[in-house]
Amino acid sequence: MTPQDSHDLTRVGPGTVMGNFMRQYWIPAARSGELQPDGTPMRLLLLGEKLVAFRDSSGRVGVMDHMCPHRNASLVLGRNEEDGLRCIYHGWKFDVDGHCVDMPSVAPHQCFKDKVRAQAYKAVDRHGVIWVYMGPRQDDPPPLPMYEATLLEEKDVDIQFMMRSCNWMQALEGDIDTSHFGFLHVGHLDPEEVPEGHPLEHTAGDRAPEYHVRDTPWGTNYGAYRAVKPGVTYWRYANYMFPFWTQTPQGEFPVNIQARAWVPLDDTHTMAIFWRRRTASGGPRSTMEPLKNGKPLPGARPQPDFHPNGTGWLERYRVVADESNDWLIDREAQRTNRIYSGIDHIGLQDQAVTESMGGITDHAREHLGPGDLMIARTRRRALQAARAFAAGTPAPGVSEPEVMMGARSGYFEMPASVEWQQAYADKMRSAVRVLKQPAAPVEEAVPAK
Template structure:
């Protein structure tokens, strides 16, 4: 990869190629449960901008620049009261749209609150998730994207902060061959139930691939023979600009979407959203044939109020992500790390804050990663050069074409046909 390409892909602050492109999309910002009515304001760091989130007396969520436009004191110190956030320095008060409501330190005849606004971004809420739109045109934002998992009323959402660039975090989700090693490298086929979605991966750890560009981004299918004569498919997606759908779920009965939202160049926030008619995501509730869990749960570090204080894991680089060398040597876990999510966390954070792409040697197993990088570069530069709108902002329903998961099909069927067959049989959610 050229150095210029790497910079354009990974840097996300104001004025950068990728940062400005991402600002044309609605992005997940926080869980609805994180901000209470008239409760404490919360620091947010998104796309390199230091922001503040609060919920006013009417239940509306505001996301503002944390600096008061008077003297730049932080509104994080402010009082969330009576339908606005009041700066404790001089008492200036702002509503969720950034409108100045009060200047109590000014004589009435010198009041000019109608001329002052705090920088505020459009927000929306849907099924437990707060979204933010950070584009320049705050009066006419696009419609919320039709991300299927977020259209399920009782969907499960959890978050995790990752201390690395958003792109390398996202790319871990669209790399399917690592599963046979990083996650199940110590397992044998007989360790898993016959219908377990990871069993074919254990049988054949080196899949072949088909990759396709799509209206929403890109789709890939990792395929390998199953021991019953069928072909095992693991189908998943990249969706503009920060979304993945991973293939560890059961295709017919569960919708999943994972957003890798850049906090800044060196930190990202995962929003994992899933729901369905089955018992849950097999990747997180998987058991051996004996009923013993495949993976342990991870624990969050105590929450703090600083810019990086939310959704951090207890195990991180300071303790080598909790690696247990005896577990590794004795084939309990191939990595020696007990949780499947922290296994991913460890390898992506170990690459450094931003991967030095000059040291990579991509292989045929990295087709989806290479395709996704090219698509992102092309789309971001098209926006920068001629204002070409992202596909999801023009047609928010385009994302409904994507569904991921594992399934078995006749060995003669190609990716598109196998996908179409499974899509027709799957339970879908439209949010209607």
């Protein structure tokens, strides 16, 4: 990567190559429950823009520039009342579309409210998540996205938010790097302790998989393979999906309906949002299944500790473990190999290594190897798509969101004679699917009062 490549890939603010590209897509931004009708407005940082989010009296979501277009006072301080957000400085009031609907500090014969509009973005509420469209098509936005896991009803899916203090691509790359799993997450696992058929059986036995990688309509796809018995190959497939989505192979391919969005808050902070089909709904098995000793994998406790959400730009879904406390690393657990990394949570293990690289890693200092093939291909694919968009090519999957339905991740065994792309296609034909109808129009995704 050249310095210009690195810059274009990692910067997301207004006017940047990648930032302009990402603004063509709908962006998941918050839990539905974070905003209540006539409730407290919320600071929302997305793609380097400081916004205010609120839910009006009728249940509609508004997302707009936090600065009042009158004198730039913050609308985060505003009064959320009677279907609008009123600035406390002079009482100017704005609806969810940014229209000024009241100008009480101006005499009626001098009122010019019809000429004033706040910079507002289209926002909708779907299946427990608020989505924001920050692109130029505010009057005619593209269809809502069809990343399969996000189409699950709220009762059928677990959704987790977790902020990471590093660049979006840096954070995302852990999800498309299967070789690190055998070290960072299970380096302490003795293969003899893994029962036959356990989700970790082959990962523990062979920690140096080989890869096939390809470009796809939705982004990139890899098949990591290991020969596990005569004539049988163990496959692990994963995906990068435009503009900042991943699917990991941590589940049986036919039922592994999951996805993660790595939403850039700014250049050096990312909100990871993870959708995973619930096991009770027929979802994938868990790596937390007991080992031969009857206990779950050490170092994989179910949840990390979080700070309470605050009101600042970067005070939502923050874990307690961070650089200031060395991500709560337990050196004794590391020395005794009870936990290979010394960090007791799989997500925190990823968080620690990616945040330790700095806010934006220095790509010039890297020495990529064969196990980094998917990472190199994904960087190139994302950068090429963003630059092609800047040159006039439509952003992939924006107007045809069903393209993303071609992506599925997971693991399975297959006769070694089956070619890797054919193995993927065969398993896709037998995979459980969420739905097959087109994406809902934007107006239908707004919740009823």
